Amino acid sequence: MFELLATDPSSSARRGRLTTPHGVIETPIFMPVGTQATVKAVHPQELRSLDAQIILGNTYHLWVRPGTEIIGAAGGLHKFMNWDRPILTDSGGFQVFSLAKLRKLKEEGCYFNNHVDGTPMFLGPETAMEIQATLGSDIAMLFDECTPWPCKHEDARSSMELTLRWARRCRDWIDKHQPQTGGGAQLHFGIVQGSTFEDLRQRCAREMVAMGFSGYAIGGLSVGEPEEDMMRIAEWTCPLLPQNQARYAMGLGTPPQIVELIARGIDMFDCVLPTRLARNGTAYTHDGPMNLRNNKFAKDFRPLSEDTHPLCQGFSRAYIRHLINTQEVLGLRLISLHNLHFYLSLASRARLAIEQGCFAEFRAEVVARYQNRPE
Ligand SMILES: COC(=O)c1ccc(CCNc2nc3cc4nc(N)[nH]c(=O)c4cc3[nH]2)cc1
Numbered sequence: 001m002f003e004l005l006a007t008d009p010s011s012s013a014r015r016g017r018l019t020t021p022h023g024v025i026e027t028p029i030f031m032p033v034g035t036q037a038t039v040k041a042v043h044p045q046e047l048r049s050l051d052a053q054i055i056l057g058n059t060y061h062l063w064v065r066p067g068t069e070i071i072g073a074a075g076g077l078h079k080f081m082n083w084d085r086p087i088l089t090d091s092g093g094f095q096v097f098s099l100a101k102l103r104k105l106k107e108e109g110c111y112f113n114n115h116v117d118g119t120p121m122f123l124g125p126e127t128a129m130e131i132q133a134t135l136g137s138d139i140a141m142l143f144d145e146c147t148p149w150p151c152k153h154e155d156a157r158s159s160m161e162l163t164l165r166w167a168r169r170c171r172d173w174i175d176k177h178q179p180q181t182g183g184g185a186q187l188h189f190g191i192v193q194g195s196t197f198e199d200l201r202q203r204c205a206r207e208m209v210a211m212g213f214s215g216y217a218i219g220g221l222s223v224g225e226p227e228e229d230m231m232r233i234a235e236w237t238c239p240l241l242p243q244n245q246a247r248y249a250m251g252l253g254t255p256p257q258i259v260e261l262i263a264r265g266i267d268m269f270d271c272v273l274p275t276r277l278a279r280n281g282t283a284y285t286h287d288g289p290m291n292l293r294n295n296k297f298a299k300d301f302r303p304l305s306e307d308t309h310p311l312c313q314g315f316s317r318a319y320i321r322h323l324i325n326t327q328e329v330l331g332l333r334l335i336s337l338h339n340l341h342f343y344l345s346l347a348s349r350a351r352l353a354i355e356q357g358c359f360a361e362f363r364a365e366v367v368a369r370y371q372n373r374p375e
Pocket residue numbers: 090091092093094141144145146147191218219220221222223250251252272273276277
């Protein structure tokens with residue numbers, strides 16, 4: 001259940017609260033990505049100390065390895081990974097198309113050879129629902145087709161119509177196998193497709209909402225489309241989604257993109273950037289990304305940033321540069337912790353700004369400062 005707590009007079013930004021079986025999520029929220037049942041290099045207690053309220057897992061990856069038999073025997077994903085707060089799982093469609101080999105898309109679902117050992121597999125709406133029920137995630141995404149970008153209107157239409165037929169099949173599966181609602185019931189989010197076409201986005205949103213899910217994601221974004229298309233798609237779609245339900249922009253985004261999408265009515269975000277870019281030495285700062293492998297940091301003994309996580313305090317840029325250049329694990333951990341702190345505190349500052357009625361100033365400050373390069 002989603003409660004709308006406050007709206008911003010200067011934009012469509014909202015402050016909300018989403019109740020799930022493993023806890024309450026304050027929105028706007030950033031969800032650290034934990035694809036293979038771990039947020040890479042970060043301990044669950046460190047995630048709690050970062051005030052991470054919910055993390056993301058992936059149906060495709062966990063089904064391929066270690067498999068639902070093992071995770072089911074462990075009592076579900078929360079027990080398996082020792083994380084007792086909410087988890088959202090993506091349904092696998094996007095990952096099949098970005099990872100698996102020899103994919104064949106049919107009406108019933110996707111046939112493919114998995115990216116680990118090439119075993120032939122099949123993933124469709126019903127299988128994706130079954131797997132997520134076994135994983136026991138708090139929020140399960142419907143099985144959709146992420147429409148590639150760019151594409152012609154007719155291809156976007158047929159892709160969107162397939163996503164709607166698959167959504168209907170997910171709806172029927174849920175009604176048959178998970179009829180109970182409220183309390184410990186797993187939530188299901190519909191995913192709106194339609195590529196960069198307003199008529200398709202609006203039709204998909206209306207038909208998805210008519211099937212009645214617990215929240216709605218905007219899919220088919222962050223797939224190479226220009227940023228202005230990304231923002232317009234959010235403007236077209238959010239007004240058609242229920243005010244009293246959560247909206248999730250999948251795979252997004254950079255700090256300014258997140259703030260601009262909050263301003264257009266998005267409540268939830270997930271992105272691999274803070275953890276993936278940490279692995280190549282990039283640290284996020286209010287003045288933009290800083291690549292610590294750069295020689296200019298060789299004798300820069302200032303702290304990584306004035307605004308960082310307690311676990312990252314006391315380490316200089318020169319030291320972290322040395323760790324990254326020598327592939328020392330501590331370097332990856334320190335930048336991952338710092339970047340997650342940056343993204344999670346950006347969301348918490350957005351929540352506060354909406355509550356205090358100063359979101360417009362917050363938005364302007366974040367976007368303006370981020371354009372400068374850190375000295
Ligand atoms: C160095 O940076 C990177 O490697 C990097 C950066 C951003 C992404 C973003 C990935 N974007 C994205 N993830 C997504 C996941 C999705 N899942 C479903 N079910 N449906 C979608 O329609 C969908 C769209 C997405 N778009 C991926 C990789």
